[in-house]
Amino acid sequence: MRLPVALLAATFLASQASAQSVDVAALRDAALKDEMAWDITEGLTTEVGQRLAGTEAEARARTWAIAKLKAMGFSNPRIEPFDMPVWVRGEETAEIVAPFPQKLVLAALGNSGATPAEGITAEIIGFSSLSELEATDSAKVRGKIVFVDHAMGTTQDGSSYGAFGGARRKGPSIASKKGALAIVIRSIGTDFHRNPHTGVQQWSDGATPIPAAALTLPDAEQLKRILARGKPVRMKLVLTPRNIGTRQSGNVMAEVPGRDPKAGIVLVGCHLDSWDLGTGAIDDAAGCGIVAAAAKRVMDAGKPLRTIRVVWFGAEEVGILGGAAYRDAHKGENHAVLAESDFGADRVYRFDTYVNQSAKPVVGRLAEVLAPIGIAKGNNEARGGSDIGPLAATGVPVIALRQDGTRYFDLHHTPDDTLDKVDRSQLAQNVAAWTAMIATVANVESELGPVGPPRDD
Amino acid sequence: MRLPVALLAATFLASQASAQSVDVAALRDAALKDEMAWDITEGLTTEVGQRLAGTEAEARARTWAIAKLKAMGFSNPRIEPFDMPVWVRGEETAEIVAPFPQKLVLAALGNSGATPAEGITAEIIGFSSLSELEATDSAKVRGKIVFVDHAMGTTQDGSSYGAFGGARRKGPSIASKKGALAIVIRSIGTDFHRNPHTGVQQWSDGATPIPAAALTLPDAEQLKRILARGKPVRMKLVLTPRNIGTRQSGNVMAEVPGRDPKAGIVLVGCHLDSWDLGTGAIDDAAGCGIVAAAAKRVMDAGKPLRTIRVVWFGAEEVGILGGAAYRDAHKGENHAVLAESDFGADRVYRFDTYVNQSAKPVVGRLAEVLAPIGIAKGNNEARGGSDIGPLAATGVPVIALRQDGTRYFDLHHTPDDTLDKVDRSQLAQNVAAWTAMIATVANVESELGPVGPPRDD
Numbered sequence: 001m002r003l004p005v006a007l008l009a010a011t012f013l014a015s016q017a018s019a020q021s022v023d024v025a026a027l028r029d030a031a032l033k034d035e036m037a038w039d040i041t042e043g044l045t046t047e048v049g050q051r052l053a054g055t056e057a058e059a060r061a062r063t064w065a066i067a068k069l070k071a072m073g074f075s076n077p078r079i080e081p082f083d084m085p086v087w088v089r090g091e092e093t094a095e096i097v098a099p100f101p102q103k104l105v106l107a108a109l110g111n112s113g114a115t116p117a118e119g120i121t122a123e124i125i126g127f128s129s130l131s132e133l134e135a136t137d138s139a140k141v142r143g144k145i146v147f148v149d150h151a152m153g154t155t156q157d158g159s160s161y162g163a164f165g166g167a168r169r170k171g172p173s174i175a176s177k178k179g180a181l182a183i184v185i186r187s188i189g190t191d192f193h194r195n196p197h198t199g200v201q202q203w204s205d206g207a208t209p210i211p212a213a214a215l216t217l218p219d220a221e222q223l224k225r226i227l228a229r230g231k232p233v234r235m236k237l238v239l240t241p242r243n244i245g246t247r248q249s250g251n252v253m254a255e256v257p258g259r260d261p262k263a264g265i266v267l268v269g270c271h272l273d274s275w276d277l278g279t280g281a282i283d284d285a286a287g288c289g290i291v292a293a294a295a296k297r298v299m300d301a302g303k304p305l306r307t308i309r310v311v312w313f314g315a316e317e318v319g320i321l322g323g324a325a326y327r328d329a330h331k332g333e334n335h336a337v338l339a340e341s342d343f344g345a346d347r348v349y350r351f352d353t354y355v356n357q358s359a360k361p362v363v364g365r366l367a368e369v370l371a372p373i374g375i376a377k378g379n380n381e382a383r384g385g386s387d388i389g390p391l392a393a394t395g396v397p398v399i400a401l402r403q404d405g406t407r408y409f410d411l412h413h414t415p416d417d418t419l420d421k422v423d424r425s426q427l428a429q430n431v432a433a434w435t436a437m438i439a440t441v442a443n444v445e446s447e448l449g450p451v452g453p454p455r456d457d
Numbered sequence: 458m459r460l461p462v463a464l465l466a467a468t469f470l471a472s473q474a475s476a477q478s479v480d481v482a483a484l485r486d487a488a489l490k491d492e493m494a495w496d497i498t499e500g501l502t503t504e505v506g507q508r509l510a511g512t513e514a515e516a517r518a519r520t521w522a523i524a525k526l527k528a529m530g531f532s533n534p535r536i537e538p539f540d541m542p543v544w545v546r547g548e549e550t551a552e553i554v555a556p557f558p559q560k561l562v563l564a565a566l567g568n569s570g571a572t573p574a575e576g577i578t579a580e581i582i583g584f585s586s587l588s589e590l591e592a593t594d595s596a597k598v599r600g601k602i603v604f605v606d607h608a609m610g611t612t613q614d615g616s617s618y619g620a621f622g623g624a625r626r627k628g629p630s631i632a633s634k635k636g637a638l639a640i641v642i643r644s645i646g647t648d649f650h651r652n653p654h655t656g657v658q659q660w661s662d663g664a665t666p667i668p669a670a671a672l673t674l675p676d677a678e679q680l681k682r683i684l685a686r687g688k689p690v691r692m693k694l695v696l697t698p699r700n701i702g703t704r705q706s707g708n709v710m711a712e713v714p715g716r717d718p719k720a721g722i723v724l725v726g727c728h729l730d731s732w733d734l735g736t737g738a739i740d741d742a743a744g745c746g747i748v749a750a751a752a753k754r755v756m757d758a759g760k761p762l763r764t765i766r767v768v769w770f771g772a773e774e775v776g777i778l779g780g781a782a783y784r785d786a787h788k789g790e791n792h793a794v795l796a797e798s799d800f801g802a803d804r805v806y807r808f809d810t811y812v813n814q815s816a817k818p819v820v821g822r823l824a825e826v827l828a829p830i831g832i833a834k835g836n837n838e839a840r841g842g843s844d845i846g847p848l849a850a851t852g853v854p855v856i857a858l859r860q861d862g863t864r865y866f867d868l869h870h871t872p873d874d875t876l877d878k879v880d881r882s883q884l885a886q887n888v889a890a891w892t893a894m895i896a897t898v899a900n901v902e903s904e905l906g907p908v909g910p911p912r913d914d
Contacts, residue, residue, distance in 0.1 A: 046682045049559030057558075101514075102506030102736070105872060193650045194735070194872035218875040222736070225503045225876075278651070279559070279679070415562060415651035418675040419682075 022301055024369050024439045031297055031432035032373070037289035038424055040068060041345070044272075044288065045279040045419045053273040053315035054086035054247040061272050065252040065288075065312050072296050074254035074310060081250035082325040084315055087111050089276055090240030092213060094184065096223075097121060099231045104219040106184060107277060108241045109168060110200035110318055113209030115182070119238035120145075120211070122181050126227045130166045133174055142179035145235050146171075147215075147223060154190045158343060158405035161412075164188060165199075172212035173204035182211035182237055186220035191410035194218055198275055198413045200318050211239040249273070249314035251322045256299040258307035258442065264336030266308045266442045268295055268434070269387050271316035271342060278417030282408070286422055286430075287341035288312050294434030304442035306336055313387040316342070317413075323387035327394065337397045337441050337448050340385030341434065344411075346404040347426040348375050348433040352382035354398040355448040362444050366399070369436040373429055378402065383454055397448035399441065401433050479758055481826050481896045488754055488889035489830070494746035495881055497525060498802070501729075501745065502736040502876045510730040510772035511543035511704040518729050522709040522745075522769050529753050531711035531767060538707035539782040541772055544568050546733055547697030549670060551641065553680075554578060556688045561676040563641060564734060565698045566625060567657035567775055570666030572639070576695035577602075577668070579638050583684045587623045590631055599636035602692050603628075604672075604680055611647045615800060615862035618869075621645060625656050625671065630664035639668035639694055643677035648867035651675055655732055656870045657775050668696040706730070706771035708779045713756040715764035715899065721793030723765045723899045725752055725891070726844050728773035728799060735874030739865065743879055743887075744798035745769050751891030761899035763793055770844040773799070774870075780844035784851065794854040794898050794905045797842030798891065801868075803861040804883040805832050805890040809839035811855040812905040819901050823856070826893040830886055835859065840911055854905035856898065858890050 044051075044064060051061040062079050069077040087110060094104040125140065126147040127133040133141075133148055148171045152164035167185045175183040187197035196214045203209055215223065227233055252272060270287030274280020295308050313322035337355075351370055353363050367377040382400035384392040392398050404426075411417045441448065501508075501521060508518040519536050526534040544567060551561040582597065583604040584590040590598075590605055605628045609621035624642045632640040644654035653671045660666055672680065684690055709729060727744030731737020752765050770779035794812075808827055810820050824834040839857035841849040849855050861883075868874045898905065 042682070046679060047557045047686075049557060049679075100504050100506060192875075192877045194652055194875070195650065218873070218877050221877055222503065222506075222875070225499070229504075416675070418649075418651070418679070420649045420675050420678055 022439050022443050024436050027297055027301055027439050028369060028373065028432045028436040031294065031435040032428050034293050034428045034431040036293035036296060037286065037427050037431045040289035040292060041281060041285045041422055042419060043068065044285045045281045049279045050276045051272065051274050051280060052276040053318045053321070054084045054249050058249060058273050058314060062250055062252050065272055069254040069292065069310065072292065073299065075257050077254040079250040079252055080325065080329060081248050082321065083246050084249050084321050086244050086247045087241060088244055090114065090242060091238055093238045095236050096226060096233060097236050098234045100226055104215055104223065105194050105196060106213040106215045106219065107196035107198045108239050109172065109198060109212045109214055111202060111209065112212040112239060112241050114240050114242060115211050115238055117240060119236050120181055121234060121236040124227065124233045124235050126224065130171055133171065138178040141175065144180055145237060146175040146180040146183040148183065148185045149220060149224060150186055152188060152190060154406055154409065156404055156406050157402065158408060161188065161409060168199050168214065169201050172201050172210065173207035176207040176210045180210060184213050184215050187214040187217055189217060189409050189412060189414065192217050193416060195414040195416045198277055202319070211237060213239055249321060251314050251326055252312040254310050256295055256304060256308040258304050260305055261307065263306040264334040266306050266336055266438060267311060267338045267388065268308065268438060269311040269313055269340040271322065271387055272312040273315050273317055275317050275413045277413065277415040279419065280417055281419045281422055282344040282411055282417050284342045286345035286427060290341045290427070290430045290434055293431045294438050297435045298438045298442060301439065306442045308438060308442050316387050320386050320389065323390045327390035331391060331394055335391065335396045337399055338384055338388040338392055339399045339401065339437065340388045341430065342385040342387065343403040343405055344408045345422045345427045345430065346407060347429045348401045349404050350376050350378040350402040352378040352400045352402060353380050354382040354451055354454060355380065356451055359446060359448045362441065362446060362448060365440055366437060369440060370433060373432050375433055393453055395451055395453040397451050399437060401437060403430065479896050479900050481893050484754055484758055484896050485826060485830065485889045485893035488751065488892040489885050491750050491885045491888040493750035493753060494743070494884050494888045497746035497749055498738060498742045498879055499876060500525065501742045502738045506736045507733045508729065508731050508737060509733040510775045510778070511541045511706050515706060515730050515771060519707055519709050522729055526711040526749065526767065529749065530756065532714055534711040536707040536709055537782065537786060538705050539778065540703050541706050541778050543701050543704045544698060545701055547571065547699060548695055550695045552693050553683060553690060554693050555691045557683055561672055561680065562651045562653060563670040563672045563676065564653035564655045565696050566629065566655055566669045566671055568659060568666065569669040569696060569698050571697050571699060572668050572695055574697060576693050577638055578691060578693040581684065581690045581692050583681065587628055590628065595635040598632065601637055602694060603632040603637040603640040605640065605642045606677060606681060607643055609645060609647060611863055611866065613861055613863050614859065615865060618645065618866060626658050629658050629667065629669035630661035633664040633667045637667060641670050641672050644671040644674055646674060646866050646869060646871065649674050650873060652871040652873045654870045655734055659776070668694060670696055706778060708771050708783055709769040711767050713752055713761060713765040715761050717762055718764065720763040721791040723763050723793055723895060724768060724795045724845065725765065725895060726768040726770055726797040728779065728844055729769040730772050730774055732774050732870045734870070734872040736876065737874055738876045738879055739801040739868055739874055741799045743802035743884060747798045747887045747891055750888045751895050754892045755895045755899060758896065763899045765895060765899050773844050777843050777846065780847045784847035788848060788851055792848065792853045794856055795841055795845040795849055796856045796858065796894065797845045798887065799842040799844065800860040800862055801865045802879045802884045802887065803864060804886045805858045806861050807833050807835040807859040809835040809857045809859060810837050811839040811908055811911060812837065813908055816903060816905045819898065819903060819905060823894060823897055826897060827890060830889050832890055850910055852908055852910045854908050856894060858894060860887065
């Protein structure tokens with residue numbers, strides 16, 4: 001069913017002094033047949049593959065990106081480079097040596113320390129949660145390999161990642177401070193395949209780096225069963241990642257120039273880097289395809305009021321370095337609104353905003369143009385994706401098109417993040433949503449701000 | 458709905474001189490709450506894990522099996538050893554070096570040759586099917602790495618494995634004879650995870666062993682896309698498996714003694730060995746759990762007319778060596794009927810037979826007791842599973858309880874064949890089906906044979 005959007009648009013436009021006569025509904029519906037986002041996702045994952053931040057592969061991705069944005073007709077495709085420390089994976093094997101000898105499958109976490117080349121062998125002590133580890137005396141942990149389990153389940157909005165991700169983000173530092181030799185965690189994920197979920201962790205002040213890795217869920221369950229037999233369990237662990245020093249990363253950006261330079265920038269972002277195990281199809285080649293395809297569609301419909309800036313951020317996975325570099329370089333510019341696509345390639349089901357109360361009519365307009373493709377209006381507490389987070393934190397309006405994350409943590413940061421996981425029909429729905437959103441906010445006369453820095457109370 | 462089985466049984470029994478008064482329907486329904494098959498599957502996969510034929514791990518599995526069959530109360534648990542040549546996996550890595558450098562995930566196929574430790578690098582030539590490779594001049598293949606794709610899809614009865622498995626079974630020999638340096642195939646599987654499907658292949662007469670491996674489906678699709686760009690594609694391949702000489706394997710067996718030694722043996726089998734990448738939960742720990750749990754239930758209901766022999770075969774995966782050893786050692790004995798569980802742990806949906814026309818009433822009886830748990834009568838062309846194949850080929854009746862294979866080739870021979878894939882409710886349905894079948898054929902007076910060797914015309 002098609003809502004009478006033209007009529008609604010007319011009503012809305014009457015309240016706007018000189019709004020552009022863009023047929024947002026028609027742009028949206030045309031985008032449901034989009035091929036550009038797929039073309040970008042397929043191209044980047046096939047012709048570059050994995051693109052770990054700071055490596056030669058990420059540099060090839062930037063070259064690829066510049067050529068693509070140029071070919072699409074965007075203005076001034078460019079790279080803004082920045083330096084960063086680079087950590088790379090080495091050998092990684094694990095085996096139970098007693099009481100039931102067998103290999104387990106795992107992957108080092110970002111910034112993991114290394115074992116000697118010949119590995120370490122020690123007794124395992126298991127914890128059912130991070131808080132159980134936290135509550136345990138150092139004397140019981142010292143000299144052992146810590147295993148931390150958790151109960152993360154599937155959530156559509158991905159909230160279980162925040163709730164249970166502490167095992168990865170904080171577990172290694174806590175284990176280190178208690179004198180553990182190493183730590184293995186149950187992957188922060190929801191699938192049952194023999195594919196580990198890597199991800200970054202930072203050593204807290206005073207924590208000595210120790211080997212830190214994630215077991216696949218089947219392996220974590222196996223280890224739990226083995227521990228449950230009640231006999232001492234010994235593991236041999238070989239992890240040889242290393243820090244290779246300072247290398248260059250960079251943000252890739254390009255624009256659709258607007259008619260009014262003073263009207264502020266509509267920033268649409270994604271991240272170009274990926275983890276090194278898969279080809280980063282859903283995280284986040286698809287996001288780059290979605291935002292670029294949508295911006296291109298709005299560009300082709302006629303010069304918008306506001307400038308649209310497409311930013312393919314670098315070095316997101318390892319600590320949002322591109323997002324911080326962008327904020328430092330561009331915080332003095334007038335950003336009208338920020339938006340990012342970085343939660344896979346499945347359909348958008350809701351949109352949240354972070355705008356001034358005076359922008360309610362614009363939010364209403366977005367609700368009208370997004371409802372026909374299954375997207376409901378959410379709250380006004382959007383915080384943006386990770387890359388736009390640093391700038392958003394300074395007090396800039398945000399629009400968040402929320403994707404269905406039901407499958408996301410089956411694939412996130414695993415070898416399984418490959419092109420075959422992208423559903424072309426859902427990918428096109430994303431492009432339609434983004435096209436409608438960008439066409440609306442890039443052409444509306446009224447401001448979305450001002451907003452103060454978001455509060456998390 | 459419960460059929461009036463007691464009534465049907467009475468009608469049937471009236472035609473049998475001295476049939477045992479076993480309440481088959483009651484045994485069947487009690488088995489729907491079976492825990493023993495799970496206990497065996499969980500125990501074998503947890504306490505032994507992978508158990509590649511001829512290795513120390515398979516020997517540990519035999520020790521485990523003897524203890525388990527003894528604890529269950531079976532008579533005369535014993536090992537019948539046999540010698541076999543053993544091939545073991547080494548290092549296995551692959552990467553595209555040009556035009557788009559990236560790693561691919563693969564696993565060596567059984568009996569694969571080895572590359573030098575530093576690997577080989579060569580151009581890839583791709584084929585969309587085995588027949589396309591067969592039809593190609595050696596001059597085009599010589600000195601290259603052959604890639605063979607195929608179009609295997611999911612089938613409930615697993616027939617696509619026979620139809621498309623030639624790429625693995627015959628591809629390496631064909632490629633070798635055409636002068637290929639190595640061969641990589643699309644895994645013979647139906648999932649899209651980064652888990653390769655290994656499996657055995659035998660070198661045909663005159664074929665020199667070459668490195669032979671299976672890419673995961675996502676990697677095979679990636680390689681197809683890269684080849685489709687039309688530029689020369691070069692791959693570096695490191696595969697260092699080796700033959701470690703003659704080792705011991707063995708069949709583990711035990712019995713439920715029958716009242717009449719002349720009434721023939723009801724053989725129920727599975728295989729104890731597994732491939733080395735997973736823990737062999739669905740292939741075939743579950744099968745061993747199913748047949749042993751069912752035999753135990755029939756045993757506990759009172760001494761059957763016929764002896765029930767439980768055989769957990771060794772060395773199935775690498776060439777049905779246990780099945781051949783059993784045939785050689787036992788073909789002189791009177792086997793009333795053979796049955797094997799080796800197609801995962803999902804529900805039985807059909808049963809086929811290979812019996813004499815005179816046994817039609819027994820088939821009818823099976824149809825009656827199996828229908829209430831969703832199992833339909835099939836044909837009289839059962840050929841049995843792989844382990845019972847060698848003996849069945851000499852002309853012995855067979856009953857095949859066919860399992861739903863829809864998921865089977867997602868997991869078969871991959872690292873993903875782990876306990877979490879076993880659905881306990883479907884596993885119990887298998888036990889119920891086997892309990893009903895064994896209780897019927899072990900107690901019926903009439904013969905299921907004679908049958909001649911099966912014909913495949």
